[in-house]
Amino acid sequence: MRVPRGYQRVSAMSAKKHAVDRESGIAKFFGEFASRTSQAAGRASTFALAAAVVVIWAVTGPLFGFSDTWQLVINTGTTIVTFLMVFLIQNSQNRDSAAMQVKLDELIRVGAARNSLVGIEHLTDDELEELRTKCESRAKAEKAGEASVKATGRQARRAAEKAAD
Secondary structure, three states: OOOHHHOOOOOOOHHHHHHHHHHHHHHHHHHHHHHHHHHOOHHHHHHHHHHHHHHHHHHOOOOOOOHHHHHHHHHHHHHHHHEEEEEEEEHHHHHHHHHHHHHHHHHHHHOOOOOHOOHHOOHHHHHHHHHHHHHHHHHHHHHHHHHHHHHHHHHHHHHHHHHHH
């Protein structure tokens, strides 16, 4: 039995939408989890708890004879925590950076800045360097132009004062 073309398309689109919704749900959960975890990790109480764990571990050293297993416990624990925190902190930084970029893009869009600068974070390193060099050159030229205008203004003022005498 042959399935009508329109049905296949709707079915494929439906499956794709379902996959995107599921991925979106996972991404939303991870984003929320990463945000809460990074906030908790940055608290003084979390630092105090981590320091207490290290102190307890150090105090138990003589109890376990400073054995290899005793050392392995702290090494393994800190490695696992560090490994997982890298991903959580990177996720938080990525979201913060993206939010900041959107805010800057909006300010550029509504302000006097050039709208062509919106989205430049997607350029290659070489393109960004070229753009930075052009912006610096333009800034230097504007600064030189301002200095020239000031000098001309001073000369005009002196000439006017001289003519008035």
